Amino acid sequence: MGWRILSLLLHPIWLPMASAFLLFSFNPFFLAHFNTTMALRVVGSIGFATALVPGLLLLMMRSLGWVETLELEQRSDRKFLLFSALVCQYFCFQMLRSSLPSSYLDLVLIGGLLLTGLSFLINLFFKISLHAVGWGGLTGMIMGFGPSQLNSFFPLLCGSILLGGLVLSARRALGAHRWVELGLGYALGIGVFSAYFLYLYFD
Numbered sequence: 001m002g003w004r005i006l007s008l009l010l011h012p013i014w015l016p017m018a019s020a021f022l023l024f025s026f027n028p029f030f031l032a033h034f035n036t037t038m039a040l041r042v043v044g045s046i047g048f049a050t051a052l053v054p055g056l057l058l059l060m061m062r063s064l065g066w067v068e069t070l071e072l073e074q075r076s077d078r079k080f081l082l083f084s085a086l087v088c089q090y091f092c093f094q095m096l097r098s099s100l101p102s103s104y105l106d107l108v109l110i111g112g113l114l115l116t117g118l119s120f121l122i123n124l125f126f127k128i129s130l131h132a133v134g135w136g137g138l139t140g141m142i143m144g145f146g147p148s149q150l151n152s153f154f155p156l157l158c159g160s161i162l163l164g165g166l167v168l169s170a171r172r173a174l175g176a177h178r179w180v181e182l183g184l185g186y187a188l189g190i191g192v193f194s195a196y197f198l199y200l201y202f203d
Helices: 002-009 012-026 028-033 036-063 075-099 104-123 130-149 153-173 179-202
Strands: none
Touching: 002 153, 012 036, 012 104, 012 130, 028 104, 036 075, 036 104, 075 104, 104 130, 104 179, 130 153, 130 179, 153 179
């Protein structure tokens, strides 16, 4: 039961909202240019588009019998939800891009879009852990911004690695994934954000 609760609390559906919260809390740009009210509105908008709407869609799919379980254990059950999450993230990106100045938030949302899109494509042929993808992506994001952009960089990095390790252990203990599915998912998350930031740095 403990592993299942941990898996739910650290579900990747919360990570776009958590990433935005980290930026508003620790990024000097956001600390200087956004007040608390605006920050809460942005974080809430991201949570609505990337967590609440996909979550409600998942509940609807389960009630209609389109998926076997809410945990989407079967690879075939994940296709529609991943595509829906991709659409929701895209509209969230467009909405915030039109109402906010270009900022580091764009990098997080675009990175999330890339990860979700690649996860959707990979899922067509091979099952990987979406929990691992999400936590690998968060770690990659923190590594990408680095000490010059995020205050308390090292504690944040250590915390994301520790929590990611707990999530991977929980998924393995629950029998939801093999180690190869967990490892590939985590590597995909870190790899996509690392490659994306390297492209931006050297562009």
